[in-house]
Amino acid sequence: MLSAAEMLSQFENCYQLGDASMDKTHQESLRHCHETAASSGPQFAIAFQRLLDHTQAHFDEEEQRMLATRHGSYKEHRADHQRILGDMTRFNERVQAGRGMMAKAWLTDSLLAWFDIHAKTMDSALASDLKADA
Ligand SMILES: [Fe+2]
Ligand SMILES: [Fe+2]
Numbered sequence: 001m002l003s004a005a006e007m008l009s010q011f012e013n014c015y016q017l018g019d020a021s022m023d024k025t026h027q028e029s030l031r032h033c034h035e036t037a038a039s040s041g042p043q044f045a046i047a048f049q050r051l052l053d054h055t056q057a058h059f060d061e062e063e064q065r066m067l068a069t070r071h072g073s074y075k076e077h078r079a080d081h082q083r084i085l086g087d088m089t090r091f092n093e094r095v096q097a098g099r100g101m102m103a104k105a106w107l108t109d110s111l112l113a114w115f116d117i118h119a120k121t122m123d124s125a126l127a128s129d130l131k132a133d134a
Helices: 004-009 011-015 020-038 042-068 074-096 101-133
Strands: none
Touching (some): 011 101, 020 101
16 A cells, blocks of 8 residues: 555645646645655644545545536545545544544544546546536
8 A cells, every 4th residue: 555655745746637727636635645644643643633624625625526516426426535535524522632643544444545547537527527517
């Protein structure tokens, strides 16, 4: 499994979708993942909260754009966002209570693996639709 830093270094080849707004948000997201994974103690809790806030805004923006362009996979795409956001919210509760170990493992394993697949499938399909619409 790649680290967030490795994913950032391969961004242009692997994750760039050609929609400036989505690409910017996705780079920010990977940067938040990297910073969070690299921090510990009280800094980890601050970084994890920042990652959660950023993820909420990231998903909200994509969902608004899906609605605005009547994207066909809105329901499935939104459900995938909600599942990962639910997990992140539950981990954040543990992190804010000082129990960060499992959250860090989840971030470096599950979240980044999810990001990889989600960006290459659902977000890629959305970006194609947005370009066709433009
Ligand atoms: Fe996204
Ligand atoms: Fe998405």
